[in-house]
Amino acid sequence: MIMPITFQGCAFGYRRNRPVLHDLTFTFPTGRTVFLGVNGAGKSTVLSLAATVLRPAAGHVRHGALRTDRRADLRTYRRQVAWLPQQVSPVPGLTVREQVAYAGWLKGMRQGDARRQAPRALAQVEMEEFADHRTTQLSGGQLRRVAIAQALVHDAEVLLLDEPTAGLDLRQRRVFQDVLHQLPPHVHAIVSTHDVADVETDFEQVVVLDAGEVLFTGPVAGFLDHAPAGTPAARRAEEAFHALTAPEPACAS
Numbered sequence: 001m002i003m004p005i006t007f008q009g010c011a012f013g014y015r016r017n018r019p020v021l022h023d024l025t026f027t028f029p030t031g032r033t034v035f036l037g038v039n040g041a042g043k044s045t046v047l048s049l050a051a052t053v054l055r056p057a058a059g060h061v062r063h064g065a066l067r068t069d070r071r072a073d074l075r076t077y078r079r080q081v082a083w084l085p086q087q088v089s090p091v092p093g094l095t096v097r098e099q100v101a102y103a104g105w106l107k108g109m110r111q112g113d114a115r116r117q118a119p120r121a122l123a124q125v126e127m128e129e130f131a132d133h134r135t136t137q138l139s140g141g142q143l144r145r146v147a148i149a150q151a152l153v154h155d156a157e158v159l160l161l162d163e164p165t166a167g168l169d170l171r172q173r174r175v176f177q178d179v180l181h182q183l184p185p186h187v188h189a190i191v192s193t194h195d196v197a198d199v200e201t202d203f204e205q206v207v208v209l210d211a212g213e214v215l216f217t218g219p220v221a222g223f224l225d226h227a228p229a230g231t232p233a234a235r236r237a238e239e240a241f242h243a244l245t246a247p248e249p250a251c252a253s
């Protein structure tokens with residue numbers, strides 16, 4: 001059975017009196033979910049809370065019965081939930097293979113298992129030929145592919161991917177799409193992106209966040225229905241997003 005990620009009464013702000021989330025209670029759909037929102041809507045904050053990189057000031061996040069506010073649950077929770085941050089850093093001194101294995105070890109894998117699984121994760125993102133390169137020598141796009149491999153290495157049940165295709169060339173975007181489509185049925189992916197072009201082909205579910213609140217959650221078809229009638233097929237996702245997030249026109253007084 002696939003366990004969703006649930007936010008229960010979550011509040012969070014980076015600065016006092018500047019809350020990003022007030023009281024977020026919400027369950028992410030399972031399957032392949034695209035997570036949309038304008039700049040500053042709070043997507044990275046939500047993913048970081050779900051990844052336990054940030055801690056809510058109130059409330060908790062759940063994966064099945066595992067709760068982020070219960071110390072005893074954290075280790076298992078973190079093993080089951082993978083995170084690709086928006087900013088990816090190379091670890092100085094490590095090769096690509098070592099950095100991926102290290103990520104697995106940090107997630108609780110045995111060292112030997114992490115070493116054995118790293119080449120498989122690198123193959124998924126077509127980075128095998130770089131396995132012995134230092135991560136500090138990679139281009140931004142190559143480093144992002146290594147980071148995707150880091151998220152894949154420990155066979156998590158939930159992948160939280162924050163703008164995974166930013167900086168990837170067209171071929172590598174295709175490789176990422178293949179990774180998404182080949183995920184086992186018990187794995188679900190929440191993918192934050194500003195790129196709505198492939199929503200219909202790559203995703204099953206859509207979540208739209210605005211100012212820390214969920215404006216829409218549901219299947220892709222229901223999201224596309226928000227586009228104005230007569231919108232050409234190629235523009236429906238973009239227009240649906242605009243229709244959902246456009247500010248209300250100010251009332252004339």
Ligand SMILES: Nc1ncnc2c1ncn2[C@@H]1O[C@H](COP(=O)(O)OP(=O)(O)OP(=O)(O)O)[C@@H](O)[C@H]1O
Nearest residue numbers: 014015020037038039040041042043044045046086
């Ligand atoms: N480290 C930080 N310190 C202070 N404020 C922050 C920090 N990170 C984010 N914020 C603020 O929190 C709010 C939500 O930011 P967040 O990065 O979660 O949005 P986002 O939807 O991921 O945006 P983007 O699409 O631009 O990545 C914004 O107002 C942002 O300025």
